[in-house]
Amino acid sequence: MTKLIKALAAGIGSFAVLYKLLLGGLGEQGASVVAYLAALPAFLLLVGGWDALRSYAAGHEPEELHGAARYFGYNVDHKAVGVQYIAAALLVFVVSGTWALVMRLELSHHGIQFLTPELYTTMMTLHGIGMVVVALIATAGGIGNFIVPLQVGARDMAFPRLNALSFWLLPPAVLLLLATPLMGGLDFGWTAYASLSTQGSTPGKQLFLLAFVTVGFSSIFSGVNFVATTLAMRAKGLTWGRIPVFTWSILATAIIQLLGTSVVAASLIMVLFDRMLHTTFFDPNLGGTVLLYQHLFWFYSHPAVYIMILPAFGAILEILPVFCRKPLFGYRLSAGAFIAIVVLSFVVWAHHMFTSGMWAVLKLPFMVNTELISIPTGVVFLAALGTLWRSKIRMDAPMVWALAMILNFLIGGLTGIPLADAPTDLHMHDTWFVVAHFHFTIMGGAVFGFFAAFTYWYPKITGRKLNEALSKTQAFLMFTGFNGTFIPMFWLGTLGMRRHVVDFPEWMDPVQLFISCAAVLIASSAALFLYNVLSSLKKGEEAGRNPWEALTLEWTAPSPPPHGNFERAPVVTAGPYEFGV
Amino acid sequence: MQASAAIAEDSEWGQAEIGKLGLWLFLVSEVMLFGAFFASYLSTRLGNADCALGVTVWPEAGHLPGLVMATVNTLILLTSSYTMVRAISGAERGDRGRFRTNLLATIFLGAAFLVVKTFEYRLKISHGYYPGSELAKANNGLSIFLSYYFLMTSLHGLHVVAGLVWNLVVLAAPPELPAEKLALKAEYAGLYWHFVDVVWVFLFPLFYLV
Numbered sequence: 001m002t003k004l005i006k007a008l009a010a011g012i013g014s015f016a017v018l019y020k021l022l023l024g025g026l027g028e029q030g031a032s033v034v035a036y037l038a039a040l041p042a043f044l045l046l047v048g049g050w051d052a053l054r055s056y057a058a059g060h061e062p063e064e065l066h067g068a069a070r071y072f073g074y075n076v077d078h079k080a081v082g083v084q085y086i087a088a089a090l091l092v093f094v095v096s097g098t099w100a101l102v103m104r105l106e107l108s109h110h111g112i113q114f115l116t117p118e119l120y121t122t123m124m125t126l127h128g129i130g131m132v133v134v135a136l137i138a139t140a141g142g143i144g145n146f147i148v149p150l151q152v153g154a155r156d157m158a159f160p161r162l163n164a165l166s167f168w169l170l171p172p173a174v175l176l177l178l179a180t181p182l183m184g185g186l187d188f189g190w191t192a193y194a195s196l197s198t199q200g201s202t203p204g205k206q207l208f209l210l211a212f213v214t215v216g217f218s219s220i221f222s223g224v225n226f227v228a229t230t231l232a233m234r235a236k237g238l239t240w241g242r243i244p245v246f247t248w249s250i251l252a253t254a255i256i257q258l259l260g261t262s263v264v265a266a267s268l269i270m271v272l273f274d275r276m277l278h279t280t281f282f283d284p285n286l287g288g289t290v291l292l293y294q295h296l297f298w299f300y301s302h303p304a305v306y307i308m309i310l311p312a313f314g315a316i317l318e319i320l321p322v323f324c325r326k327p328l329f330g331y332r333l334s335a336g337a338f339i340a341i342v343v344l345s346f347v348v349w350a351h352h353m354f355t356s357g358m359w360a361v362l363k364l365p366f367m368v369n370t371e372l373i374s375i376p377t378g379v380v381f382l383a384a385l386g387t388l389w390r391s392k393i394r395m396d397a398p399m400v401w402a403l404a405m406i407l408n409f410l411i412g413g414l415t416g417i418p419l420a421d422a423p424t425d426l427h428m429h430d431t432w433f434v435v436a437h438f439h440f441t442i443m444g445g446a447v448f449g450f451f452a453a454f455t456y457w458y459p460k461i462t463g464r465k466l467n468e469a470l471s472k473t474q475a476f477l478m479f480t481g482f483n484g485t486f487i488p489m490f491w492l493g494t495l496g497m498r499r500h501v502v503d504f505p506e507w508m509d510p511v512q513l514f515i516s517c518a519a520v521l522i523a524s525s526a527a528l529f530l531y532n533v534l535s536s537l538k539k540g541e542e543a544g545r546n547p548w549e550a551l552t553l554e555w556t557a558p559s560p561p562p563h564g565n566f567e568r569a570p571v572v573t574a575g576p577y578e579f580g581v
Numbered sequence: 582m583q584a585s586a587a588i589a590e591d592s593e594w595g596q597a598e599i600g601k602l603g604l605w606l607f608l609v610s611e612v613m614l615f616g617a618f619f620a621s622y623l624s625t626r627l628g629n630a631d632c633a634l635g636v637t638v639w640p641e642a643g644h645l646p647g648l649v650m651a652t653v654n655t656l657i658l659l660t661s662s663y664t665m666v667r668a669i670s671g672a673e674r675g676d677r678g679r680f681r682t683n684l685l686a687t688i689f690l691g692a693a694f695l696v697v698k699t700f701e702y703r704l705k706i707s708h709g710y711y712p713g714s715e716l717a718k719a720n721n722g723l724s725i726f727l728s729y730y731f732l733m734t735s736l737h738g739l740h741v742v743a744g745l746v747w748n749l750v751v752l753a754a755p756p757e758l759p760a761e762k763l764a765l766k767a768e769y770a771g772l773y774w775h776f777v778d779v780v781w782v783f784l785f786p787l788f789y790l791v
C-alpha cells in the first residue's frame with residue numbers, strides 16, 4: 001500500500017514538475033507528452049515493475065504478496081489481478097455513471113439549466129470513454145483473469161508478470177482522463193474524430209489520446225496472455241471439444257484485441273503527430289484525408305464492441321445450462337459462432353460511415369457484411385433459447401440477470417438492423433436511436449452480462465454468496481430503470497433528436513423528465529449493488545466449493561482458491577455441460 | 582518472455598514453446614501496427630492519384646536527398662540479421678565466444694543504423710524537407726509524403742532502439758546461466774530483431790525507390 005502511494009506520488013509529481021519545466025520550451029502540447037512519457041515508466045517501475053524485471057532476469061519465480069499488498073501491489077497472481085480489474089472497473093463505472101446522471105439532470109428540461117455546452121460535451125466525452133473502458137475490462141479483464149486459468153485447470157496465466165503489467169497500465173490512463181476537464185476539456189466525443197481532434201490546442205485533448213494509447217497497450221498484453229493461456233496451459237484431458245464456453249468467448253475476445261488494437265493506436269499516433277509535429281495526415285489542404293481517421297478508428301472500434309459483448313455471451317451460455325440443469329444446446333455451434341463473429345467483425349467497420357461521404361460503392365458490401373454478422377449472433381441466441389427449452393429452471397440470482405440480459409440484447413440486436421441498412425441509416429444516423437441501440441447492446445448486453453457473471457462467480461472469488469433477495473431486487477430495479485431510460489430514446493431518435501446536443505424543443509419535456517427519473521432508478525440499483533457486494537463479503541452465506549452444482553473445473557477448487565489454485569493438477573474426463581447425461 | 586512454472590505437469594507445451602508463442606502473438610499486433618501505417622500510406626497515395634481531386638503530385642522519392650545513406654543503412658541492417666543468426670547458433674552450440682562476438686556486432690550495426698539515420702534526417706531537414714517547412718506547405722504531395730516518411734521511419738527507429746535494449750539485456754546475461762536458457766533468450770531477441778529488419782525491407786522501397 002505504501003509502495004502504491006509512493007509510486008502514485010512519484011508518477012503524478014514527476015508529471016507535474018516536468019510539465020511546468022518544459023512548458024516554456026515545448027509548449028503545452030509537447031510538455032504534456034514528454035512529461036507523461038517520463039512519468040508512466042517511473043510509476044510502473046516503482047509500483048513493482050522493477051522487482052518483476054529483476055526476478056525475471058535472475059530466473060526466479062515472482063514474489064507472492066500478502067495482506068493489503070495482495071490487491072494494492074504489483075501482484076502476479078491471476079486471481080488478484082482479476083479482483084483488481086473488477087474493482088477498477090466498478091470505480092470507473094461509478095464515476096462515469098455520475099457523469100451520465102449529471103447529463104440527465106441537465107436534460108430534464110429544455111433550455112440550459114446549469115451546464116455550459118462546453119462542459120456538457122466534456123462530460124459526454126468522459127462518460128463515453130470511461131464506460132468504454134469499463135465495458136472493455138470488466139468481464140474480459142476482471143472475470144476473465146479470475147476464471148479462465150481456473151476453467152482450463154492451470155495454476156496461473158501463461159505470463160503472470162505481463163498480466164500484472166496489463167492491469168497497472170490502467171490507473172495512469174484513468175488518472176489522465178480524470179485530469180482532462182482541468183486541462184481544457186474535450187469537445188470531440190469518445191471517437192475523437194479528426195479534424196476536431198487535430199485542431200485546438202488544449203492539452204486535455206492530448207491527455208485523452210495518450211490515455212487511449214495506454215489502454216491499448218494494456219489490451220494487447222492481456223490479449224497475448226489469454227491466447228497463450230488457452231492454447232498452451234490447459235489441463236490434461238481438456239480437449240478443444242471440452243473447453244468451457246466462457247473460455248471460448250475470452251479466446252475470441254483476445255484474438256480481436258491482438259488484431260485490432262494496434263490499428264486504433266496507429267490512428268491516434270497519427271493524430272498526435274498532426275497536433276505536434278506539423279504532419280498533415282488528416283489535413284486535406286496538404287494532401288491528407290479526413291476519412292482515413294474514421295476508417296482506421298472503426299477498423300478497431302467496431303470489433304471492440306465484440307470485445308465487450310463476447311465475454312457476456314460466454315458468461316450467459318455458461319450460466320444457462322447450470323440453472324436449467326440441461327446440456328448447453330449447440331456447444332460446437334456456439335464456439336464456432338464466436339470465431340465467426342471475430343472474423344466478420346473485421347469486415348463491417350464502414351457501416352459507421354454511411355453518411356460520411358465515403359466512396360458510395362463501399363456501402364453495399366459493408367451493409368451485407370453487417371447483416372451477415374447477425375447469423376452467428378442468432379446462433380448464440382438459438383443456443384440460449386434451446387437450453388431454456390423445456391428445462392426445469394432454478395431461478396437463482398445469476399439466472400435472473402442472464403434472462404434480463406437476453407431480453408435486453410434481443411431489443412439491442414433487432415434495433416441494429418435499421419442501422420446496418422444504409423437507406424434507413426441515412427435517416428437514423430447520429431440520432432438518439434443510435435444512442436439507445438448502443439446502450440441496449442453494451443449496457444443491456446455487456447453490463448447486464450457482467451452482473452450475471454459477477455453474481456455467478458462471486459462465491460468462487462470470495463467464498464460467500466451475494467444476498468439473493470438484494471441481488472434480485474437490484475436486477476429488477478436496473479431492468480426497469482434501464483428500459484425506462486432507453487426505450488423512449490428510440491422514439492425521440494426517430495423524431496430527429498440528435499445526440500451530442502445539450503438542448504431540445506419544449507414539447508419533449510415530459511418524455512425527457514420521464515427518462516431522467518428512470519435514470520435515477522439505474523443509479524439507485526447501482527448503489528444497492530455496491531452495498532450488497534460489500535456487506536456479503538462478511539455476512540454472505542458460505543458457499544463451499546460448488547454452490548451452483550456446476551460441472552466446470554473452477555468449481556472443483558476451494559473458494560476462494562489458494563495460491564496455485566488446485567491441490568493436484570486436474571485431469572478432465574468429460575465435457576463441461578453433461579447434466580443428466 | 583518467461584512462462585510461469587504453472588504449466589500442467591505433463592502438458593505438451595514446454596516453457597520455451599509458450600514463450601515463443603507469446604512473442605509471436607505480440608508480433609502479430611506489431612504487424613497490424615505497421616500494416617495500418619502501410620495501408621494508410623498506400624491508400625492515400627493511390628487514392629489521390631485516382632480520384633477526381635487528384636491535385637496531389639507525389640514527389641519522386643529517389644530524387645530526395647538521403648538515398649545513398651538509406652541504401653547503406655539497408656545493407657547495415659541486413660548484415661545485422663546475419664550476425665544475429667550467427668549469435669544464436671553460437672549460443673545453441675554453447676560457444677560463448679562466437680555468441681558474444683556476433684551479438685556485439687549486431688548491437689554495433691544497429692547503433693550504426695541509428696547514427697546514419699540521424700545524419701539522413703539532418704540532411705533532409707537542412708534542405709527543407711520536413712513537415713511544416715515552407716517547401717512542404719507549398720506542395721501538398723510533398724507534405725503528405727514527408728508526413729508518412731517521418732512517422733514511419735521514426736517509429737521504426739524506436740523499434741530499433743527497443744531491439745538494441747533487448748539485445749543488450751541478453752548480452753548482459755550472467756555467465757552461470759545454462760546454455761539452453763541463454764540460447765532461448767537469444768532466440769527471443771533474434772525473433773524481434775528480424776521483425777524490425779523485415780519492416781525496414783518494406784520501408785526502403787516504399788520511401789526511397791518509388
